[in-house]
Amino acid sequence: MVLEMNTKENILNHLREYGFVIIPEYWSSEKCKQALSEFKKLPQQAFEGGQGGDLRCQHSNRYLSSSNEFLNDTFIQDIADNYSLCNRADRVVAGIVKYNPDRQTDSGGGWHVDSESDAQLKSFMYLTDVTSENGPFVFVQKSRDLVNKLEKHSNLRISEELVREHVNPEDVIEMTAPAGTCILADSTYLHRGKQIESGIRYTYTTYFYE
Ligand SMILES: [Fe+2]
Numbered sequence: 001m002v003l004e005m006n007t008k009e010n011i012l013n014h015l016r017e018y019g020f021v022i023i024p025e026y027w028s029s030e031k032c033k034q035a036l037s038e039f040k041k042l043p044q045q046a047f048e049g050g051q052g053g054d055l056r057c058q059h060s061n062r063y064l065s066s067s068n069e070f071l072n073d074t075f076i077q078d079i080a081d082n083y084s085l086c087n088r089a090d091r092v093v094a095g096i097v098k099y100n101p102d103r104q105t106d107s108g109g110g111w112h113v114d115s116e117s118d119a120q121l122k123s124f125m126y127l128t129d130v131t132s133e134n135g136p137f138v139f140v141q142k143s144r145d146l147v148n149k150l151e152k153h154s155n156l157r158i159s160e161e162l163v164r165e166h167v168n169p170e171d172v173i174e175m176t177a178p179a180g181t182c183i184l185a186d187s188t189y190l191h192r193g194k195q196i197e198s199g200i201r202y203t204y205t206t207y208f209y210e
Pocket of ligand 1: 108112113114187191
């Protein structure tokens, strides 16, 4: 899925209407390769386990120039400034979701929202091609009002049953895309990382705070 849009206004309009926007070819494949080779040099101790069994290096921007570049991206910063007060780029998490035949693995640990505030922007960079098999980001468009009505359990997780009951399947967007795709998403909308079925997924994620 590729949206033919790249002007700032188009991006902001889509973000405001649907809660996300996909910007194709934001980084070249060459740039992704360079970032990935840097990323892969991070020592194992730099990572902690995420709620879905994925691996996260919290402040990768302190160690990797490509990650720091993503943190300080002026185009994305401009979008963030115009979107909400949640516009302070705090850190870039370097994330690995790797298939493990012995246990279910995803990024995020099931359906959830990151916060119950008015808005929380996140910026994702897919460093490798992401298919339906290697744990794509899954997002429920236009779910901003719906999430207020859904019961949340520990850590703002929302049960699969409730999602099945209340969400129109057409609004569930599985974000499969090639390396270099940038996704901006408001993480106060319903989302999850799909369980990985094979392979590995590498991403950078910028967290914005108020
Ligand atoms: Fe999340």
